[in-house]
Amino acid sequence: MPILTEPTVHPGRLSGQSPPVLVGDGLTVRPWTRADAPTVFAAYQDGAIQRWHARTMADVAEAEAWIDSRHEGWALETAGDWAVESDGVVVGRIALHHLDLHDGGGEVGYWVLPAARGRRVAPRAVGLLAAWAFGDLGLHRLRLMHSTRNEASCKVALAAGFAHEGTLRESGKHVDGWHDTHVHGLVAG
Numbered sequence: 001m002p003i004l005t006e007p008t009v010h011p012g013r014l015s016g017q018s019p020p021v022l023v024g025d026g027l028t029v030r031p032w033t034r035a036d037a038p039t040v041f042a043a044y045q046d047g048a049i050q051r052w053h054a055r056t057m058a059d060v061a062e063a064e065a066w067i068d069s070r071h072e073g074w075a076l077e078t079a080g081d082w083a084v085e086s087d088g089v090v091v092g093r094i095a096l097h098h099l100d101l102h103d104g105g106g107e108v109g110y111w112v113l114p115a116a117r118g119r120r121v122a123p124r125a126v127g128l129l130a131a132w133a134f135g136d137l138g139l140h141r142l143r144l145m146h147s148t149r150n151e152a153s154c155k156v157a158l159a160a161g162f163a164h165e166g167t168l169r170e171s172g173k174h175v176d177g178w179h180d181t182h183v184h185g186l187v188a189g
C-alpha cells in the first residue's frame with residue numbers, strides 16, 4: 001500500500017556508511033568492536049544493569065555475539081549501538097533502538113559501568129547522540145523510556161532535555177513483575 005508521506009530520512013542513509021564516532025563534552029562515542037567483549041560481559045554481571053535491562057550474559061562469547069548483532073542492526077537500519085569512552089576507557093553504552101527512518105524516530109537506551117556512575121556520563125552521551133541524530137542523520141523525534149522506579153534514569157532523561165510526556169501503566173516486564181514506564185521525548189529544534 002503506497003505511503004503518502006515522504007521519508008524523513010531516506011533508506012540507505014545508515015547502511016551506506018559506518019556508524020559515526022562522536023567526540024565532545026569529555027567523551028568519545030564509538031562503535032563497539034569485538035575487543036570490547038570482556039567489558040560488555042562484565043557490564044551484564046552488574047546487578048543494576050541486570051535489573052533495569054532484565055538481561056544477563058553467560059560468557060564472553062555471548063558478548064561477542066551481542067556486539068556482532070549491534071552491527072547487524074545498523075546494516076538493517078533498525079538500531080545503532082556505541083561504546084562510550086572517557087580518557088580512552090570504556091565507561092558505558094549508548095544506543096538507538098526501534099529506529100524508524102521513514103517516520104524519523106528512535107528510542108535512546110544506555111547503561112554506565114558502576115565505577116563511572118555519578119559523573120554525568122549518561123546525560124553527556126545522550127546529548128552527543130541526540131545532536132548527531134537530529135543534525136547529521138535528520139531524525140525528528142527521540143523517545144526515552146524507563147521504569148518509574150528507576151529514579152537515576154529519570155534524572156538522566158531530564159538532564160539531557162527530554163520532557164516527561166506521560167506514564168504507560170504496567171508496560172515494562174521486569175524480574176520482579178510489571179513496572180509502570182515513564183515516556184520522555186525530545187523533538188528536533
Ligand SMILES: CC(C)(COP(=O)(O)OP(=O)(O)OC[C@H]1O[C@@H](n2cnc3c(N)ncnc32)[C@H](O)[C@@H]1OP(=O)(O)O)[C@@H](O)C(=O)NCCC(=O)NCCS
Pocket residue numbers: 048049052053110111112113114116117118119120121122123145146147150151152153155156159
Ligand atoms: C542510570 C545510569 C545510566 C545513570 O548514569 P550516570 O552517568 O551515572 O548519570 P548521572 O551521573 O547523571 O547520575 C544520574 C543519577 O544517578 C544517581 N547516581 C549518582 N551516582 C551514582 C552511583 N555511583 N551509583 C548509582 N547511581 C548513582 C544519582 O541519583 C544521579 O542523580 P543526581 O546527580 O541528581 O543525584 C546508571 O546509573 C546506570 O547505568 N544504571 C544501571 C542501568 C540503567 O539503569 N540503565 C537505564 C535503563 S532505562
